[in-house]
Amino acid sequence: MSVLNMVLYPDDPLSQVAEPFAKVGPEVVKLAQDMLETMDTYEGIGLAGPQVGVSKRIFVLREPDGPKMCLINPEILEVDGCEEGEEGCLSLPRIYTEVQRATWIKVRALDVYGKRHEFEAEDLLARIIQHENDHLDGVIFLDRVDVLKRQEKLQEWEEVRGRMMAALGGG
Numbered sequence: 702m703s704v705l706n707m708v709l710y711p712d713d714p715l716s717q718v719a720e721p722f723a724k725v726g727p728e729v730v731k732l733a734q735d736m737l738e739t740m741d742t743y744e745g746i747g748l749a750g751p752q753v754g755v756s757k758r759i760f761v762l763r764e765p766d767g768p769k770m771c772l773i774n775p776e777i778l779e780v781d782g783c784e785e786g787e788e789g790c791l792s793l794p795r796i797y798t799e800v801q802r803a804t805w806i807k808v809r810a811l812d813v814y815g816k817r818h819e820f821e822a823e824d825l826l827a828r829i830i831q832h833e834n835d836h837l838d839g840v841i842f843l844d845r846v847d848v849l850k851r852q853e854k855l856q857e858w859e860e861v862r863g864r865m866m867a868a869l870g871g872g
Contacts, residue, residue: 725815755811760833
């Protein structure tokens with residue numbers, strides 16, 4: 702397994718709609734393993750393909766104390782409820798804000814072996830799936846907040862990114 706490079710906002714393919722997998726094979730298992738290692742290394746709870754430069758419909762996740770999961774070609778079939786909760790993103794490190802999400806969802810996806818699953822998720826698991834699924838549609842969590850809050854958080858991100866680049870000798 703390897704740790705993959707993280708794509709930082711606004712770099713591509715974060716703003717693009719990811720392509721579905723036509724078939725699932727051993728390369729997808731390897732990608733999922735690498736994505737899980739990357740997610741753990743960056744101390745995240747979810748990671749989508751576009752965040753590691755792979756414009757495919759795949760994401761991995763793990764609720765704290767929960768099992769690791771990989772969803773391929775996911776679809777959110779139903780939603781219910783609404784709750785505001787704090788979110789962050791590995792592609793915008795150190796940026797957090799309140800985002801409204803459904804509290805219950807019904808999901809259909811393939812696993813890494815190509816087997817189709819349908820299941821329900823609620824609360825934090827539902828939030829993680831919605832956040833990661835947004836990445837597959839070229840949407841980041843800041844697209845889900847009002848324009849003033851988005852501008853404030855994007856300005857904060859520019860400052861954070863500038864400090865990160867300067868620390869790496871690139872800015």
